[in-house]
Amino acid sequence: MAGVPQSWGSYKGMSSDNITGLILALSSSFFIGASFIVKKKGLKKAGASGIRAGVGGYSYLYEPLWWVGMITMIVGEIANFAAYAFAPAILVTPLGALSIIISAALAHIILREKLHVFGVLGCVLCVVGSTTIVLHAPQEREIESVKEVWDLATEPAFLFYAATIIAAALILVFHFIPQYGQTHIMVPIGVCSLVGSLSVMSVKALGIALKLTFSGMNQLIYPQTWAFAIVVAICVITQMNYLNKALDTFNTAVVSPIYYVMFTSLTILASVIMFKDWDRQSPSQIVTEMCGFVTILSGTFLLHKTKDLSDGLSPSQSMRLPKHANENGFSHEDIPLKCQESSRSP
Missing domain, CATH: 1.20.58 (Methane Monooxygenase Hydroxylase; Chain G, domain 1)
Incomplete structure (x- = not known):
């Protein structure tokens, strides 16, 4: 028509x-x-x-x-x-x-x-924001060989992105994890999400290589295929390590949506940079994606603040209730030393 x-x-x-x-x-x-x-x-x-x-x-x-x-x-x-x-x-x-x-x-x-009512609202906002972004993201370009993906991955724009992601992840691992890994959920989840955006790009390359290999065009003979495989292995091991730390320290109902939001957002960003998707985007798509990011940030903020709430109490009241703090995903070690000492005093 x-x-x-x-x-x-x-x-x-x-x-x-x-x-x-x-x-x-x-x-x-x-x-x-x-x-x-x-x-x-x-x-x-x-x-x-x-x-x-x-x-x-x-x-x-x-x-x-x-x-x-x-x-x-x-x-x-x-x-x-x-x-x-x-x-x-x-x-x-x-x-x-x-x-x-x-x-x-x-x-x-x-x-x-238990997840506070504002945490539920945060989950809804995160899901709506993420769905808005992925539904209005541009279609992926057709890739016909693993060499083509390698060429895209070694262009200056994506190399700068990858270097920035690696530097940010290393700063989180060596500086922020030792100090704030037990109290700030965004630190371990940040490492998982940053590294995850690189792993997805490598997984896409491996998927293309395997698909072409099964169709009769052997891609396993190219060193680029094995380079992408090594990157996937390193990234996945790193993701699993810090995801385990987050799950063991914080509430699962909070870890899951925050991880999904950050991982999805960074993956879309990496895909846009690597595959130059902005060339096929209209102004309305860009505006819609920006609205989606604002929605995600709002939901993430609510989820992050939810860990300080317990049954409608203020953060200062929650800190005086170690049992309630544990129910929201925190261990006894997460409670300030002065609060622990006051709880033991007659």
Whole structure:
């Protein structure tokens, strides 16, 4: 039909590939959301008999329940990776927000973790903001070889982004984690999200390489493929390490949405820089994405402040109630020393 954009045709109905991608994306959200809960229970069990992950321990590696959660997350990530092979990102990416709802619901039922009403509102704002961004993000460009991805990754703009991300992550790890890792949720989650944006770009490259290899064009002979594989391995190990620290220290219902928001936002930014998506964006898309970022920041602020609230009490009142602080995801060590001393005094 004359005058109708060709892209509109993809929204008139769902193909069998899109339905397959939808099912895979929904399955991915369930597995990933559940994995947060299983891993948290494993971390708690391991922390009871060893050094907690939140203070640098790795006893959880000997805990079978943690490995069940880890395997569950891997299954979810594989399903998510496969979903992108069948359906467009505009369909798959927003469904990742469902893992937040699943994680929060299971945390309330299984872990008995309570989320303040403002935390619920923060979750809603985060999901709305993230969905707004991914729904209005430009379509990804077609890539036909792993060398093409390598060329994009080694251009000055993305090299500057990657250097900035690595520098920021190193500053968080060596300066802020030792001082604020136990009290500021944004520190460990920041490391996970920063590194995660680089890992996704490498995962995309590996996905392209595997897809072309299975179609008869062997990409495993190129050193770029193995370079991307090494980057993925380093980034994933780093992400898992600091995500475990965050889960062991803070409320799961708060960790999950903040991680999703920061990870999604930085991944979209990395994709825009690497694949030059701004060339295909209209002014209305840019304005809508800015509104989405404002919504995300509002939700993140509410979630960050929720950890100071307990049953409607003010932050100063909550600090005088160690038990309530524990219910909101903080350990006894997170309470100031003076408060602990006053609680022991007659």
